[in-house]
Amino acid sequence: MEKEEETREILLPNWQGSGSHGITIDQTDDGVFVKRVQQNSPAAKMGVVKEGDQIVSATVYFDNLQSGEVTQLLNSMGHHTVGLRLQRKGDKSPLPGQSWSHDVFTASSPEVVL
Incomplete structure (x- = not known):
């Protein structure tokens, strides 16, 4: 029986775009992989991102x-x-500090068709 590969989700707070967390990625025909983790970067200090890790998805809050x-x-x-x-x-927020205390849909909300 093949061993299933471990996947995990990490949270990178205060994302500032390219270079902000010290992760260099490489996209190949086989997927997107962590090529390098810059020493003393936020990602290196977290200790959970390793060179060679495959990035299978990303979540944007x-x-x-x-x-x-x-x-x-x-x-x-x-x-x-x-x-x-x-x-x-009315559901409990998935993120601390968020709530549904205001009207979600306002007259100025842009409409997006998915």
């Missing part, structure tokens, strides 16, 4: 995105598998 960034992000996905984590009003 919408809580701090500016107006229009969600639309731009979703529109850029093209023909790829996209997973959506959904939450209903």
Whole structure:
């Protein structure tokens, strides 16, 4: 019986874009892999990201995105598998500090057709 490979999800808070966490990735025909973890970087200090790890997916939390960034992000996905984590009003928030204390849909909310 083949041993199933271990997968794990890590959280990289305060993502500032390329280079912000010290992870260099390489995309090959076999997938996306961690090529290098910069010494003393936030990723190295976490100790959970290792060279050779395959990145099989990424989660982007919408809580701090500016107006229009969600639309731009979703529109850029093209023909790829996209997973959506959904939450209903009244459900407990998946992230600390978030709540449904305000009206979710406002007149200024942009409409996106997925």
